[in-house]
Amino acid sequence: MATSGTYVTEVPLKGSAEKHYKRWRSENHLFPDAIGHHIQGVTIHDGEWDSHGAIKIWNYTCDGKPEVFKERREIDDENMAVTFRGLEGHVMEQLKVYDVIFQFIQKSPDDIICKITMIWEKQNDDMPEPSNYMKFVKSLAADMDDHVLKA
Incomplete structure (x- = not known):
């Protein structure tokens, strides 16, 4: 069995958890x-922008390289959490399991956190741990903050 793990981090954000959650849930x-x-x-590959189980294809840049990611969306409105479950793409060449959960938690009237949990399992032990992808998703949440506040 190849190495697996879970990374967890929190990104401080401003404004309302509902607005941030809405952006990640249905305004990709x-x-x-x-x-x-x-x-x-x-x-959208299958489903609707805001539907549970929708499959989306992302074109992004990680570590200066263009990559593609196909994911299935899981929505948890009660906990204001969105899970991106990896199906195909560059990251899936290295990993068997790649699930990223973004949960938005209101800490005070003006401050929230985005708790990011990344669950991963390597294809084999020769592959590097996906710490670069955790850094990437953390920067997504942080960089989206200003845009959500202006919306």
Whole structure:
């Protein structure tokens, strides 16, 4: 069995957890305009923008390289959490399991955190741990903050 693990981090954000959650839950089509230095495109492969189980294809840049990621969306409205379950793409060449959970938690009237949990399992032990992808998804949440506040 190849190495597996879980990374967890928190990103401080401003405003309302509901607004941030809405952006990540159902407004992914706005990502290229908001954080185009990270996300160059998002398309629906199956389902609707805001539907549980929708499959989306992301074109993004990680570590200066263009990559593609196909994911199935899982939505948890009660906990304001969205899970991106990896299906195909560059990251899946290295990993058997790649699930990223973004949960938005209101800490005070003006402050929230985005708790990011990444669950992963390598294809084999020769592959590096995906710490670069954790850094990437953390920067997505942080960089989206200003755009959500202006919305």
